[in-house]
Structures are given as C-alpha cells and as structure tokens.
Amino acid sequence: MSDLGSYIYAAGRITGDLGDVHGLRDAPLRIVRWQELGAIVSTVDLDEFGEAPLREHLEDLGWLEQVARDHDRVVRAAWSATGAVAPFRLATICRTDEAVQARLVSLYDELTQALDRVIGRSEWTVKAFLRTEAEEAEEPEPATQSGTAYLMRRRAELDGQRRAAVDAQAVADDVHRELAQAADAVRRLPPQDRRLTGYTEAMILNGAYLVDDRSAGRFRAAVAELAARRPAVRLTLDGPWPPYSFTSLESA
Incomplete structure (x- = not known):
C-alpha cells in the first residue's frame, strides 16, 4: 500500500466547503482547522509527491504545469468563496492532517496578518x-x-x-x-x-x-x-x- 500525504493549497477563514471543487488527481478536498483558520488540503500519493520523486517531477515541465494549474484552480475557488486566502507554495506536503494543523499553529500570526492585509482586495x-x-x-x-x-x-x-x-x-x-x-x-x-x-x-x-x-x-x-x-x-x-x-x- 502506498504512503499518503496531505497536500496544502491555501489557508483562510473558511466557514463552509468548496462544493464540487476537487484537488490534484481529482482527489476530494477537506478543511483542516485551527481556531478560525482552515487549511485546504487533499490526499496525495507519496510515490508521486514524496521528497525523492518530487525532485524528479519538478524537472518535468509538463508535470509541473499541470500541478500548478490544479493548485491555482483550488486557490481561486477558495478565494472566490471566502474573499481572502493565503496560498501556500506549490507542492507543500505534510505527512498527516495533524502535521497540517501544527503548521497552522506555527503560522497563525503570519497567516492572520496576511489575510487582514488582502481581505476585500x-x-x-x-x-x-x-x-x-x-x-x-x-x-x-x-x-x-x-x-x-x-x-x-x-x-x-x-x-x-x-x-x-x-x-x-x-x-x-x-x-x-x-x-x-x-x-x-x-x-x-x-x-x-x-x-x-x-x-x-x-x-x-x-x-x-x-x-x-x-x-x-x-x-x-x-x-x-x-x-x-x-x-x-x-x-x-x-x-x-x-x-x-x-x-x-x-x-x-
């Protein structure tokens, strides 16, 4: 069985879900929450998105373009739904949702400041x-x-x-x-x-x-x-x- 990870697209003050929007490889999206913040994530296969294979894939322009397009599609949907999101870098991956939540905790001040700066803009x-x-x-x-x-x-x-x-x-x-x-x-x-x-x-x-x-x-x-x-x-x-x-x- 392949190892799985949690791919982070963006974070924001997200109260609902993103409807029918799906993530990479058509995976369902979910929200990992900490206080008023939520990170938008989907499950990815680490045989493709793990550290070693990812280094190789990042040299493949076709692969990179498709991942970037799907990443941006999710960010745009979240932005349209909430009015303010902070996109994460392409291919930001944690091993578990608990690790995603820990990332939200460590970034809490930075995230809230960024969201306040762009709300309604x-x-x-x-x-x-x-x-x-x-x-x-x-x-x-x-x-x-x-x-x-x-x-x-x-x-x-x-x-x-x-x-x-x-x-x-x-x-x-x-x-x-x-x-x-x-x-x-x-x-x-x-x-x-x-x-x-x-x-x-x-x-x-x-x-x-x-x-x-x-x-x-x-x-x-x-x-x-x-x-x-x-x-x-x-x-x-x-x-x-x-x-x-x-x-x-x-x-x-």
Whole structure:
C-alpha cells in the first residue's frame, strides 16, 4: 500500500466547503482547522509527491504545469468563496492532517496578518513593453569600412543602447509610480523573457498591484488613461487574481 500525504493549497477563514471543487488527481478536498483558520488540503500519493520523486517531477515541465494549474484552480475557488486566502507554495506536503494543523499553529500570526492585509482586495498585474532604439531595425553595414570607422560606429551603438536602457528604466519607474497611486500595495516582479511574453518588445515593467475591489474600475481607468498618454508604451492589464504576491508566507 502506498504512503499518503496531505497536500496544502491555501489557508483562510473558511466557514463552509468548496462544493464540487476537487484537488490534484481529482482527489476530494477537506478543511483542516485551527481556531478560525482552515487549511485546504487533499490526499496525495507519496510515490508521486514524496521528497525523492518530487525532485524528479519538478524537472518535468509538463508535470509541473499541470500541478500548478490544479493548485491555482483550488486557490481561486477558495478565494472566490471566502474573499481572502493565503496560498501556500506549490507542492507543500505534510505527512498527516495533524502535521497540517501544527503548521497552522506555527503560522497563525503570519497567516492572520496576511489575510487582514488582502481581505476585500485582489491582485492585478500590469506589464509594460517599450521598443527601444536598440530594437530598431539595423542599417546594413557598408561593404568596406576602416577599423577606426567601425570602432566609432560600435561606440555610438553601445552609447545608444545605454541611453535606451536608462530611458526605459525611467519610463518603467514613472508608470509604476502612477499606478501605485491607485493601489493599496505594490510589488515589482522581475521582467519576463520575450519567449514567455509573446511580444517582440522587451518588457520594462512587471508590476503587481493590490487593489480594493470597490476601486477596481478606477484602477482599470488609470491603466487606460496612462496607455493613452504614452503611445510608445504597450501596457497589458490582467486580473483580478487571488493576491499571490501579497500573501507570501516566509515561514511556510
């Protein structure tokens, strides 16, 4: 018989259940409680999710993507039902429900503070893309040119790239600063590679914004107004999401 463990998706002030939502591998969800907090868990097979096999599976992008999607699906359902949850890291597993409860006890203060911070608020993400001088189509090189001319041209190109990088950073800072005025909390995340974004332009801003649900319309309008004023910047807005960026548990 395989060993079994308890996979933790999220914790929150959960009073009911999540209806027909199931967890990984279609396993039923259950709530492990401590005082007013509840952790959403499901049973997993440690032949797949135990420490040693998990290390191997985390190198499998297909496996990782499916687990991440199912994890997020449960977190979203809990967020929709309760209005505030603190997601746990992907593949947080305890041997027993008693160990899950012990985790809630040790994280109690951190969890309650995180939940108080995000109640009635959602995460919105704004990404900004700017086509810099360095991305403009290059002029063809002359068939012949002296070494001095070549060095001068290369120096001019490098100077232009440095100026473009400084300008892009300034634009990103300005966009982030303006959007922060319409949010309750903000985080700047590392820009994503072009291969992940689907855009040819370089990403200059990857921002997460915690917005009161009653102010979501005002935040969307601020993004639209900013995009209209900065036609050289492509802004993308996504959300609302569970507040992943604002409920990270340092001790989880």
